[in-house]
Amino acid sequence: MDQLDIEILRALQDNGKQNTKEVASKIGLTLTPTYERIKRLEQKGVIKKYVAILDRKLVGKEIIAYCQITLHKHQKEMIEVFKKHMYFLDEVMECHHVSGNFDFLLKVAVDDMGSFQVFINDKLATVDGISTIHSSFVMDSNKNTTVYTL
Incomplete structure (x- = not known):
């Protein structure tokens, strides 16, 4: 990735809905090379997908909880079975296998x-x-971002 790719990613992280022409204008590149760079970033998996970020309260999700889970056994098979179960629970927005006390x-x-x-x-x-x-239940959130520093 070069500096132009990074500028494209910054622009798309700020607003993934903007079209290629808008991105090209922001980074000072013409339309075709910008389009080709975006497609390459998508094909490489750097850009995974484009999503709408919803206001959770306006869609009725009043409660956000973080659940710390400890398993009986730390065997690979048990871990994979747990991960698979979590994938299919609609309420689970994120599932992270972590180090530490859980x-x-x-x-x-x-x-x-x-x-x-x-x-x-x-x-x-x-x-x-x-x-x-x-x-643990979220009482208030003062920062909630999906933007990576590049």
């Missing part, structure tokens, strides 16, 4: 506390191999 950190979004209770009791607690679940 094995996984989940970011969970639900409508309300009743929905969280149903998620814990009827979905998460039924997954084989979980030893402990500790949850």
Whole structure:
């Protein structure tokens, strides 16, 4: 990646909806080379996808919780089974295998506390191999970004 690629990525991180002409104008390049660079960045997997970032409260997700999960066993098979289960739970927005005092950190979004209770009791607690679940609830967020420093 060169400096022009980085400028393209910065522009798209700021607004992924802008068209190639707008990006080209911002970076001082003509349309065709800008288009080709964007396509190359997509093909290499640097740009994974384009998404709309929603206001969670306006779509009814009032509760964000971080769940710290400890597994009974730290075997590769158990870890892979857990990851697969988490992939299919709609409430789980992020699932990270981490080091430290617990094995996984989940970011969970639900409508309300009743929905969280149903998620814990009827979905998460039924997954084989979980030893402990500790949850913390977001009270306020002062920074929430998807932008990487380049």
